[in-house]
Amino acid sequence: xxxxxxxxxxxxxxxxxxxxxxxxxxxxxxxxxxxxxxxxxxxxxxxxxxxxxxxxxxxxxxxxxxxxxxxxxxxxxxxxxxxxxxxxxxxxxxxxxxxxxxxxxxxxxxxxxxxxxxxxxxxxxxxxxxxxxxxxxxxxxxxxxxxxxxxxxxxxxxxxxxxxxxxxxxxxxxxxxxxxxxxxxxxxxxxxxxxxxxxxxxxxxxxxxxxxxxxxxxxxxxxxxxxxxxxxxxxxxxxxxxxxxxxxxxxxxxxxxxxxxxxxxxxxxxxxxxxxxxxxxxxxxxxxxxxxxxxxxxxxxxxxxxxxxxxxxxxxxxxxxxxxxxxxxxxxxxxxxxxxxxxxxxxxxxxxxxxxxxxxxxxxxxxxxxxxxxxxxxxxxxxxxxxxxxxxxxxxxxxxxxxxxxxxxxxxxxxxxxxxxxxxxxxxxxxxxxxxxxxxxxxxxxxxxxxxxxxxxxxxxxxxx
Numbered sequence: 001x002x003x004x005x006x007x008x009x010x011x012x013x014x015x016x017x018x019x020x021x022x023x024x025x026x027x028x029x030x031x032x033x034x035x036x037x038x039x040x041x042x043x044x045x046x047x048x049x050x051x052x053x054x055x056x057x058x059x060x061x062x063x064x065x066x067x068x069x070x071x072x073x074x075x076x077x078x079x080x081x082x083x084x085x086x087x088x089x090x091x092x093x094x095x096x097x098x099x100x101x102x103x104x105x106x107x108x109x110x111x112x113x114x115x116x117x118x119x120x121x122x123x124x125x126x127x128x129x130x131x132x133x134x135x136x137x138x139x140x141x142x143x144x145x146x147x148x149x150x151x152x153x154x155x156x157x158x159x160x161x162x163x164x165x166x167x168x169x170x171x172x173x174x175x176x177x178x179x180x181x182x183x184x185x186x187x188x189x190x191x192x193x194x195x196x197x198x199x200x201x202x203x204x205x206x207x208x209x210x211x212x213x214x215x216x217x218x219x220x221x222x223x224x225x226x227x228x229x230x231x232x233x234x235x236x237x238x239x240x241x242x243x244x245x246x247x248x249x250x251x252x253x254x255x256x257x258x259x260x261x262x263x264x265x266x267x268x269x270x271x272x273x274x275x276x277x278x279x280x281x282x283x284x285x286x287x288x289x290x291x292x293x294x295x296x297x298x299x300x301x302x303x304x305x306x307x308x309x310x311x312x313x314x315x316x317x318x319x320x321x322x323x324x325x326x327x328x329x330x331x332x333x334x335x336x337x338x339x340x341x342x343x344x345x346x347x348x349x350x351x352x353x354x355x356x357x358x359x360x361x362x363x364x365x366x367x368x369x370x371x372x373x374x375x376x377x378x379x380x381x382x383x384x385x386x387x388x389x390x391x392x393x394x395x396x397x398x399x400x401x402x403x404x405x406x407x408x409x410x411x412x413x414x415x416x417x418x419x420x421x422x423x424x425x426x427x428x429x430x431x432x433x434x435x436x437x438x439x440x441x442x443x444x445x446x447x448x449x450x451x452x453x454x455x456x457x458x459x460x461x462x463x464x465x
Contacts, residue, residue, distance in 0.1 A: 016088075020055065033116060036139070051074065059324055064077050091159065113198050130175065130211065140177055180221075225460055226461070240448055241431065255437075276421055278309060280349070299330075368395075371408075425449035429448075431445065
């Protein structure tokens, strides 16, 4: 956007007493290719182009947006929003100062260097691998999704008029196998994603991942029901981190903390977890699925240690909630698009590696479950009560993996689970996910090493333990 126009819009918006103004400009292209039921089901692209304007005064804020980026439209929006305040100007939009951008997440290969036909052929190879695995595979869905986004964020605060530019590129591939026998259906998937360009296709063994998903779906057909009751649960690395993301990450966001609706509010410096637990939200990880150089209000992304050796050290905070909390932002304010008011969101959130090996954790468990992968879950941030479904689960007996069982549910409260983590592995991995909340759906990575919770409530259809 033209700097002169951005300054004019911000200055108009500040005329009636706002003490903070932010103009967010987004230009994003998304593309998708999908194969379903042995046919190309979707080849599409979408353009998201517009601007959002936010004003604050104290702990009040207003927000508006438009897809018309003409001077007349933007100035009109600024006047309408500024009418929310009736005070005297306290700030003006001065000379813009652009923040330097390292572009450390830039793609190695641009997305358009690979044709649609090449992407379809890439997906076809994964599709073939799934169908070849077993005649019980009744559908093999393969898809690729890409996004290439440019944002400009102009802010006026504390007498400084600042601007940042950032580019975010994301690529994800998915293989989902559906197996069926005697009227029963089971589904398993493989779905890696990173902040990368077309090199993502080259670096991902899609055929192997697709074949593994098909094998898992077929194996689940004959798996017995999972027992229910309270028992030790070993949670696998990678996407197993979705449990921490939902049950503990969301309640550590400024949105919940600033309203005192989180069980972790007011507990900085207190022990809230096992001393084995160190948890981090890190938006700086190179090419991480949730990484960026700047967040969606122009703050540099940071590595934020939330829990260190069981002690609550920090929250994730945006500018607005930071005003309520008297805390500086941590570079974790995000939004799906210019249509959404931004707020605190996780980036790449994980539990750091411990000292045990996965084999040692299994060997130390006399009886319990080993939840290798998860479909996802949900949490009520006000109560911290969660509900998750494990998509690949084994019984553990006498320190050894026993039987694959059908998907159980894990329920409980995050604040109760954290102190019960009694073994933490050395195999931390991150996995891609989409997180939906007040500011829309955003790319968020989850992660952890293999770890054990000494006792969890398991809901299955098998015998009660």
